[in-house]
Amino acid sequence: MSCSNNCASAFVRAMGTEAARPLQLARGRKGSLAALLVIAGLATLFVSSRAESWAATAPRPTAIVFELDTTVSVPERVRASAKAAIAQRVMRRSIRPHGAISVYARQINHSSGTDSSARFHDVIPAVGAMPEDCTFDPSCIGAWAKAHNDAVRKARQIKRKFANWSYKVSSNGTTIRGAIAAGAEILSSEPGDRWLVLTTDLRPANAGPPVPQLRLDGVRVDVILACEDAIATCQARKDTWRAELESHGALSVNFFPFQQASKVLTR
Numbered sequence: 001m002s003c004s005n006n007c008a009s010a011f012v013r014a015m016g017t018e019a020a021r022p023l024q025l026a027r028g029r030k031g032s033l034a035a036l037l038v039i040a041g042l043a044t045l046f047v048s049s050r051a052e053s054w055a056a057t058a059p060r061p062t063a064i065v066f067e068l069d070t071t072v073s074v075p076e077r078v079r080a081s082a083k084a085a086i087a088q089r090v091m092r093r094s095i096r097p098h099g100a101i102s103v104y105a106r107q108i109n110h111s112s113g114t115d116s117s118a119r120f121h122d123v124i125p126a127v128g129a130m131p132e133d134c135t136f137d138p139s140c141i142g143a144w145a146k147a148h149n150d151a152v153r154k155a156r157q158i159k160r161k162f163a164n165w166s167y168k169v170s171s172n173g174t175t176i177r178g179a180i181a182a183g184a185e186i187l188s189s190e191p192g193d194r195w196l197v198l199t200t201d202l203r204p205a206n207a208g209p210p211v212p213q214l215r216l217d218g219v220r221v222d223v224i225l226a227c228e229d230a231i232a233t234c235q236a237r238k239d240t241w242r243a244e245l246e247s248h249g250a251l252s253v254n255f256f257p258f259q260q261a262s263k264v265l266t267r
Contacts, residue, residue: 058128061099063190064090064265065183067117069108069200069226070167071174078226078258082199085224085261087162090124093265094155097129103158104186106179108200109170113178120161124154176204180245181214188215197264199224202241217249222264225255 066086068079093101101124107117127147134140179198187194196219223241227234242253256263 058097058099058126061102061126061190061192062093062195063102063104063187063192064195064197065104065106065186066197067106067108067112067179067183067199068165068167069174069198070169071109072169072171073174073201073203074199074226075228076169078224079199081258081261082224083162083165085264086197087159088262089265091152091155091159094124094151098124098126098151099192100124100126101155102190104183105162105165106182107167108174108176108179108198110173110175111178112175113182117179117182119165122154122158122161124151124158127151174200174204176200176202177214180216184214184216184219184248187219188217194219195222195265196220197222197224199226199258199261201226201228202237214248216245216251218251219249220267221245221250221253223253223255224258224261224264226258 064086068082070079090101090103102121103123104121105119106112107119109117111117125147127144130141130144130148134144179200180196183196183198187196196216198221200223202223202225223238225234225238227237229237238255242255245253252267254263254267
């Protein structure tokens with residue numbers, strides 16, 4: 001039996017009689033060449049539908065807004081640790097089965113609530129676990145591996161963006177609430193799990209009153225806190241901000257010293 005006939009029989013079994021009917025017709029009319037052309041088309045559709053099913057069965061999507069305080073009150077070592085930590089957490093999420101991961105990067109400074117504070121936005125495509133029926137199907141394994149590698153490649157690109165993120169350190173005030181309001185607005189239109197990660201000392205300066213429409217409904221807030229004051233002062237600052245953020249609907253509020261920055265996005 002020819003290779004085309006073997007392939008045809010395999011596709012009839014794998015895809016069902018109705019799905020393979022064009023193949024049968026082609027074999028009858030044009031012979032093996034037509035059959036092979038139809039096989040190629042069906043293979044493309046088969047792999048494409050598999051890729052769509054992997055995305056459809058992937059975990060919930062995730063949206064992450066990371067905001068970095070670039071004012072003089074935050075030491076550079078804190079910013080460096082925070083950037084490295086968030087990049088590593090995004091990489092780890094991309095390696096395991098995941099929904100689409102949308103990553104936003106913004107600065108915290110005197111104009112935190114404006115478009116000028118936006119730095120970049122990128123999306124890692126969703127990839128679910130490799131289906132069990134792929135185990136003995138090289139084409140299926142190859143298609144899944146490509147989707148997985150594409151997601152990891154995108155995560156590496158985002159990691160490089162964090163590493164290469166340059167900024168001018170400023171000394172003209174910090175609009176913390178403006179930063180939170182901007183992050184909340186972005187996340188309000190995102191589906192799935194939503195995270196707001198702040199790297200800051202949480203010391204507002206030259207800031208207006210809280211934004212009335214600020215809502216953090218269902219958002220998890222992680223703060224890499226740069227507080228070098230007395231322990232009691234830092235604790236009081238955390239308590240005050242936790243109460244405010246929870247009053248705006250935050251699902252959780254957690255604080256980490258920069259030495260524990262790797263704990264963000266871990267719950």
